[in-house]
Amino acid sequence: xxxxxxxxxxxxNLKKSCNISYRPKxxxxxxxxxxxxxxxxxxxxxxxxxxxxxxxxxxxxxxxLNPQEPLFLSQGEEFVKECxxxxxxxxxxxxxxxxxxxKLYINKITNEEVALKFVDYHSLLNTExxxxxxxxxxxxxxLRHTNIVKLIDAFDLExxxxxxxxxxxxxxxxxxxxxxxxxPETEIYRLGAQVVDAVRYCHxxxxxxxxxxxxxxLFSNESRTIVKIVDFGISGMFSVGRIGESSEAGSxxxxxxxxxxxxxxxxxxxxxxxxxxxxxxxxLTGKHPFLxxxxxxxxxxxxKGAYEAVPSNLPSHxxxxxxxxxxxxxxxxxxxxxxxxYFDKLRFGGDSSSSQNSSEEEVKAKSFKSPQxxxxxxxxxxxxxxxxxxxxxxxxxxxxxxxxxYKSQAAFKAEPKGKVQTTRKPNK
Numbered sequence: 001x002x003x004x005x006x007x008x009x010x011x012x013n014l015k016k017s018c019n020i021s022y023r024p025k026x027x028x029x030x031x032x033x034x035x036x037x038x039x040x041x042x043x044x045x046x047x048x049x050x051x052x053x054x055x056x057x058x059x060x061x062x063x064x065l066n067p068q069e070p071l072f073l074s075q076g077e078e079f080v081k082e083c084x085x086x087x088x089x090x091x092x093x094x095x096x097x098x099x100x101x102x103k104l105y106i107n108k109i110t111n112e113e114v115a116l117k118f119v120d121y122h123s124l125l126n127t128e129x130x131x132x133x134x135x136x137x138x139x140x141x142x143l144r145h146t147n148i149v150k151l152i153d154a155f156d157l158e159x160x161x162x163x164x165x166x167x168x169x170x171x172x173x174x175x176x177x178x179x180x181x182x183x184p185e186t187e188i189y190r191l192g193a194q195v196v197d198a199v200r201y202c203h204x205x206x207x208x209x210x211x212x213x214x215x216x217x218l219f220s221n222e223s224r225t226i227v228k229i230v231d232f233g234i235s236g237m238f239s240v241g242r243i244g245e246s247s248e249a250g251s252x253x254x255x256x257x258x259x260x261x262x263x264x265x266x267x268x269x270x271x272x273x274x275x276x277x278x279x280x281x282x283x284l285t286g287k288h289p290f291l292x293x294x295x296x297x298x299x300x301x302x303x304k305g306a307y308e309a310v311p312s313n314l315p316s317h318x319x320x321x322x323x324x325x326x327x328x329x330x331x332x333x334x335x336x337x338x339x340x341x342y343f344d345k346l347r348f349g350g351d352s353s354s355s356q357n358s359s360e361e362e363v364k365a366k367s368f369k370s371p372q373x374x375x376x377x378x379x380x381x382x383x384x385x386x387x388x389x390x391x392x393x394x395x396x397x398x399x400x401x402x403x404x405x406y407k408s409q410a411a412f413k414a415e416p417k418g419k420v421q422t423t424r425k426p427n428k
Contacts, residue, residue: 003021003022004021004022004067005019005020005021005022005067006019006020006021006022006031006065006067006071007019007070007071007109008020008031008035008039008049008070008071008072008073009070009071009072009073009083009086010039010072010073011050011072011073011074011075011077011079011080011083012074012075012077012080014082014083014086016039017039017070018035018038018039020034020035020038022065022067026062027059027062028049028057028058028059028061028062031049031057031062031071032047032049032073035073036073039073041073041075044075044076046075046076047073047074047075047076048073048074048076049071049072049073049074050071050072050074050079050083051069051071051072052069052070052071052072052083052084052087052153052155053084053153053155054079054081054083054084054155056079057071068109068110069109070086070087070109081155081156081157081158082157082158084155084157084162085157085162087107087108087109088105088106088107088108088114088116088164089105089106089108090103090104090105091103091104091105091106091113092104094115100117100118100119100120100123100160101117101118102115102116102117102118103115103116103118104116104167113167113169114152114164114165114166114167115164115165115166115167115168116162116163116164116165117162117163117165118157118160118161118162118163119133119160119161119162119163120159120160121159121160121161122159133161135232136163136231136232137151137154137161137163139207139232140165140232141154142205143201143202143205143207143232145197145198145201145202146194146198146226147194147195147197147198147201147226147227147228147229148198148201148202148228148229149165149166149168149218149228149229149230150165150166151163151164151165151166152164152165152166165230166228168218168219168220168221168228168230169219169220169221169222170218170219170220170221170222170223170224171218171219172214172215172217172218172219173191173214173215173217173218173219173227173279173283174213174214174215174217176219176224177214177282177283177286181282181283181285181286182283182284182285182286183283183284185284185315185346187283188280188283188284189343189346189347190225191227191283192279192280192283192343193340193343193347194226194227195212195217195227195229195276195279196276196336196339196340196343197340198228198229199212199229199272199276199336200336200337200339200340202229202272203269203272203336207232208267208268208269208271208272209229209232209272209275210267210271210272211231211251211254211275212229212254212272212275212276212279213251213253213254213275213278213279214279214282215251216229216230216231217229217230217279218230252295252298252299253278253288253290253291253298254274254275254278254279255271255274255275255302256270256271256274256275256330257274257302257303257304257305257328258270258330259271260299260302260303261303264330268330269335269336270330270331270333271330272336273325273330273333273334273335273336273339274325274326274330274333276325276339277289277322277325277326278290280321280325281307281322284310284314284318285308285310285311285314287308289307289308289322289326290302290306290307290308303328304328305326305327305328307322307326310322317346321342324338325339
């Protein structure tokens with residue numbers, strides 16, 4: 001059996017590092033004495049050890065260590081924030097926007113390619129911008145879905161926030177539409193169903209994306225078989241019986257009429273349904289449903305729901321689909337459950353077993369709500385049954401900071417014997 005190694009870097013001099021064997025019942029003093037001896041440091045009493053997030057380790061943390069996460073040995077000084085970036089090697093710039101830059105890096109420990117998104121604090125003009133940034137961190141930490149980009153880590157540098165994210169090397173859906181569009185129906189079912197499933201998962205997790213567009217749908221790799229939704233920076237939360245946070249942010253071409261008119265800009269599932277309809281329309285026809293000669297004309301068409309007629313050479317079921325999506329009144333739009341069921345019918349013919357099960361689950365879910373809640377939840381579908389993940393595909397250990405927090409919470413909020421905890425509160 002291979003012996004796992006801990007990588008130890010000197011806190012103020014990252015060029016100095018060493019590896020020590022990670023053993024059961026290892027103590028913090030063991031880590032300090034072994035690493036300081038290898039690094040040629042003088043014996044001191046005020047050594048500290050930090051994890052990659054800057055948290056100081058105690059003896060109780062050693063059992064939670066992930067050997068893939070480097071540690072930083074301090075000779076008494078505080079954690080140097082740039083240490084968190086030291087385990088990555090920069091490859092190239094992937095993109096640049098108003099809030100910062102996205103670069104491709106390689107993790108020196110795992111040799112994994114990751115995308116690092118740097119948000120410059122100077123680019124955050126107001127309180128709403130700051131809230132968006134921390135909102136994205138909180139949301140992505142709690143969303144786990146095959147078709148949603150994974151947030152691996154997030155840490156604070158001196159003048160910017162750094163997001164370490166799953167790298168999607170296949171490019172944007174928008175570029176693929178421009179290159180290969182319009183797509184055959186089989187391609188739309190294959191790709192569109194993934195986006196539908198991811199958005200439905202978000203809604204069932206009480207999260208509204210609010211900025212769905214082809215530029216925010218990336219291909220996982222060059223094979224272009226799996227897509228991932230990215231950029232949750234302006235997402236809002238909602239819950240049964242009430243509508244969530246307000247915001248006017250978003251991309252005009254994919255923004256619902258109630259937001260543009262100012263009638264209602266609060267987070268609601270119907271916002272994403274409208275945006276999703278625009279994406280599907282572009283995949284099917286190669287053009288945007290509401291795009292006109294200028295911005296004013298385009299806005300006018302969105303406010304009226306006057307989308308470009310579906311080409312006559314396409315099957316009639318698409319006319320029904322967009323008629324149900326591009327409803328001016330959000331309460332009249334299809335829910336993500338209805339869209340998912342309709343896609344299943346188009347793909348498999350008739351009522352698929354998956355859509356029947358979903359409908360039955362929705363009926364059961366609604367039967368437990370009060371009449372007042374039912375009257376207010378036209379756009380909220382059930383919590384679907386999530387397939388069990390393969391344990392082998394999940395890392396055995398996670399970031400030490402989150403494990404430390406979990407252990408602390410568990411000590412004070414232990415469940416009584418026989419009681420199974422079925423819900424998980426999001427991180428504060």
